[in-house]
Amino acid sequence: MAAPQMPPPDYAASAPEVGTPAFSPLYQQIKGLILQSLQAGEWKPGEAIPSEMELAARFRVSQGTVRKAIDELAAENLVVRRQGKGTFVSTHAEQHVRYRFLKLMPDAGDREEEGPATRSILDCKRVRASAEIARALQLRTGDAVIQVRRVLAFGGVPTILEDFWLPGANFKGLSADQLATHVGPTYVLFEHEFGVRMVRAEEKIRAVAADAPQAALLALPQGAPLLSVERLSYTYNDVPMELRRGLYRTDTHHYRNDLS
């Protein structure tokens, strides 16, 4: 910075408008700026972001302030710090966070032993959003969405039947072939091919009985109890980007959740 012993910059920058306290610490503002660059794709998933010193210089704040901003981004799993190497835009492709959003675990052993799922794409088509789908994805009824139905099998056993819907505007050209042949989690495909990174999700879980078609696809008797998992996934800025409705077999697997 120019002069030493400078008074702290006016970090309560936002004008104190009526009705809004509108005080925002400097590090929150820096966090917002970094977030903007992430959204804008200035740094792609897996790439390093500038070092703390560089960012401090760019934003004219101390390293400690940048550090606190990055700390929060790391806590939200938007970036990953690696000592001695740098800070990286996080991605669903990393080994230890692969299948971050899939909480279904085999009762015995772990997912490594079990190996990756076998995907069968049953359907992949462009349709018009129903009122319900449109509401969830913050679109208008009748807007184009891509609808996919698939079955995931673990160790040869069909275990998950799911449908998902994606905004047509963001996933132009997504094909059944792509979905069937890409390697790794589907969310990695979304990152690489469509530049859409899911950063968080909300799930609503219920127990339901399999109807005839569902039972057939999962090789179960009709009426078998299934876990219904409705997931709404968001990109940056709380923009919903995928609605997914899954039915999970839970006779050999369970949904695992850690509370704290």
Next chain:
Amino acid sequence: MAAPQMPPPDYAASAPEVGTPAFSPLYQQIKGLILQSLQAGEWKPGEAIPSEMELAARFRVSQGTVRKAIDELAAENLVVRRQGKGTFVSTHAEQHVRYRFLKLMPDAGDREEEGPATRSILDCKRVRASAEIARALQLRTGDAVIQVRRVLAFGGVPTILEDFWLPGANFKGLSADQLATHVGPTYVLFEHEFGVRMVRAEEKIRAVAADAPQAALLALPQGAPLLSVERLSYTYNDVPMELRRGLYRTDTHHYRNDLS
């Protein structure tokens, strides 16, 4: 501290033993010391812990180091910071974290509108731990445990049927009457009457079909799909203190989970 410009204390204090890197930052050590005091009950749930300055003086470190230790404890929900007031030992009694471990939400409205659950204690007895229960609670088969069965109703509708097991040694004298008449969450009763604070839990969730007795207790037809939630709750130090097996109706409620 005594002398200014002192070199930093040997914060890699732990002896570098063979095979273990055993480097632990100062703030982690401080965190451990605070944790010990929490476990020992030096400060009770709801009480304030000493101020950051006091702790810094006690441990002969800077306020910043204490701050970082407390930051982590706060992130783990063991303490709650309140600006201008102090840092408090967290408790299940606080309004905004009540029912922290109960993720079942009404489909419409929130839990405030719905009001508190009505508890019916069906059973509360001292029994000997089965092999399975003993393993989960890290006891020996045949050790005394308290077994409770109860039904929770929301708005008059029986919604949760659950059994839970507690180590007999830690819950001496727990009675059906206590369980029926106490106010607020049962985990608050555990804190106040038995000094046991649950700090985290792991849940395994499945879909199951109600058998005849279960169906009767929940006023449902036999075979109705139910969410099976097995929860293992831990106190400080990763000591398991409760095994709970719940069956949740999910026709008017859902299990809500946020992923990030």
Next chain:
DNA sequence: GAGTGGTCTAGACCACGCG
């Protein structure tokens, strides 16, 4: 050895809660 994130300190000032 250079560069990155990680730790630690000391001191200043701000926002909040309460008497």
Next chain:
DNA sequence: GCGTGGTCTAGACCACTCA
């Protein structure tokens, strides 16, 4: 007005990675 936690800075040194 005082004490609390919250923010910000500047500078030093440590641990890790890689060339």
